[in-house]
Amino acid sequence: xxxxxxxxxxxATQKDPTLEGLRMLLVQPLALGERASDEIIVAADPIGAxxxxxxxxAFGRAARTVLGTQDAGWQVAVVAIVDDISVDExxxxxxxxxxP
Amino acid sequence: xxxxxxxxxxxxTQRHDSxxxxxxxxxxxxxxxxxxxxxxxxxxxxxxxxxxxxxGDEVIVAYGRAGRTALGRGHDIAVEAAIVAVVDDRTGxxxx
Numbered sequence: 001x002x003x004x005x006x007x008x009x010x011x012a013t014q015k016d017p018t019l020e021g022l023r024m025l026l027v028q029p030l031a032l033g034e035r036a037s038d039e040i041i042v043a044a045d046p047i048g049a050x051x052x053x054x055x056x057x058a059f060g061r062a063a064r065t066v067l068g069t070q071d072a073g074w075q076v077a078v079v080a081i082v083d084d085i086s087v088d089e090x091x092x093x094x095x096x097x098x099x100p
Numbered sequence: 101x102x103x104x105x106x107x108x109x110x111x112x113t114q115r116h117d118s119x120x121x122x123x124x125x126x127x128x129x130x131x132x133x134x135x136x137x138x139x140x141x142x143x144x145x146x147x148x149x150x151x152x153x154x155x156g157d158e159v160i161v162a163y164g165r166a167g168r169t170a171l172g173r174g175h176d177i178a179v180e181a182a183i184v185a186v187v188d189d190r191t192g193x194x195x196x
Contacts, residue, residue, distance in 0.1 A: 001146040001180045003110065033107070033128055034143035047114060056112060056124070056146060058178050061164070065178045066116045079178040080115035080124075087108030087126060088155070091144070 001058045003082060004029040006049050010042055016073040025049065025078065027057055031094040032087070045078040054082040101162045102145075103187060104129040106155050110146060118177040123149040125183060127161055147181040158187040 008026035012019070022044045029037055041057065046066055049055045055078045057063075063077035064070045087093065108126035112119075126144040147161045150170040160183070161167070167182030168175050 003146065032126060032144035032146075047116065056110060056115075058180050060180065061175070062178045062180045065118060065176045077178070080110075080112035080119060082110055082112050083114075084111045085108060085126070086111075087144075091107050091126075091128065 001056060001062070001079075002029045003032060003054060003056055003085065004041070004043075006045075006051050006053050006055060007040065008051070018069075018072045019074060022067070022072075022074065023048075025055075027055060027078075029057075030054070031092070032085075033091050033093075035094065041076055043076040043078050044074055047078045047081060049078050049081050054085075056080040056082055101160065101166070102129045103158065103160050103190075104145070106153055106157045106159055106183075107144065109155060116178045118173070119148070119179065122171065122179070123152075125149050125153060125155070127159060127181075127183070129161075145181055147183045148177075148179045149183045151183055151186055153183045153186050158190075159183045160185040160187060 004027035007028045010024040025045045027043045043057050058079045066077040104127040106125045107128045110124040153159045162184045170182050170184040
């Protein structure tokens, strides 16, 4: 699981039928206590996060649980929209631009 | 599975219903454990709390099925890691 910021959307018409109706977002992971990564991931989003929002993302079975089926050709999904994060001092949260 | 210290918490009101009622804590894996997991300094791990741990507690985190078992609500839970124990004491002073 990771925390990230929504940085874009993805649309695809020609795709596996099990992906029908999936809303797909681009998410830039925040680095919690480590170096920021440039990795961008694609996450399905049944929760309804908007651009710039901070989201909690899960992988594998946990992700498909949010999609409501284990029979989907998909691995990554938003499980929650983050309202706030608190960490002890000395623990860094690094993201591209602004705070979560 | 690893041990580490709870260093923070995530608040999220808009969440998948399978996460209802669980605290989402941020656990900083102890350095040695992090090195065992493929050498890269692991970042913080988001873990659902099954044992009422708090910030500052030393805990044990399990991934996947084992973690969900501790949460005790079946396996259709949108969570990949859970805190399964709060450590009272241990040897191994070289850990974090």
